[in-house]
Amino acid sequence: MLNNKKQPHAYMVSKNEKGYLIFEVMFSTICLSMMLIWLGQILILWHQNENDxxxxxxxxxxxxxxxxxxxxxxxxxxxxxxxxxxxxxxxxxxxxxxxxxxxxxxxxxxxxxxxxxxxxxxxxxxxxxxxxxxxxxxxxxxxxxxxxx
Incomplete structure (x- = not known):
């Protein structure tokens, strides 16, 4: 009969990826923090332009x-x-x-x-x-x- 062997796809989750989720959360938290800090600095500069x-x-x-x-x-x-x-x-x-x-x-x-x-x-x-x-x-x-x- 046909050879029905499953091929791994890019979107499949395998059992060997333990801890990958915590890394992803830490990375997104750091990115979000950096963007908030950057946004805060832009707001400060924007406010300072009014008080030149x-x-x-x-x-x-x-x-x-x-x-x-x-x-x-x-x-x-x-x-x-x-x-x-x-x-x-x-x-x-x-x-x-x-x-x-x-x-x-x-x-x-x-x-x-x-x-x-x-x-x-x-x-x-x-x-x-x-x-x-x-x-x-x-x-x-x-x-x-x-x-x-």
């Missing part, structure tokens, strides 16, 4: 602190901040065309922050208040204590 000005403003605050630490004197005139450094250089922080810029001895200009809708410097008895409002509507304040008081 935040790192720039923090950089501005840090730069102002460094200038204040090394300055012999700090003064305010016409909504501009002046630092007289120990080397004799005069550093000016000013606002122009929606940008805050830094200038040393009236030579050149370094842009520190952009997309600023309002910049205000308030000279008080013991400190100086710097108020910044971005074009996206965020508001920030920085306080500098005057030296020698």
């Amino acid at each position: 000005s935040l790192p720039q403003v923090y950089h501005f605050h840090h730069l102002i602190e460094l200038e204040a630490e090394t300055a012999e004197s700090i003064s305010v005139q016409h909504n501009q901040l002046y630092f007289i450094q120990t080397t004799g250089e005069r550093v000016t922080i000013s606002y122009h065309n929606y940008k805050i810029r830094r200038q040393v001895d009236s030579k050149g200009q370094e842009e520190i922050v952009r997309d600023i809708s309002d910049f205000e410097i308030i000279d008080r008895k013991f400190d100086i208040v710097i108020r910044i409002k971005t074009q996206s509507g965020e508001a920030f304040e920085k306080y500098l204590f005057k030296k020698g008081l």
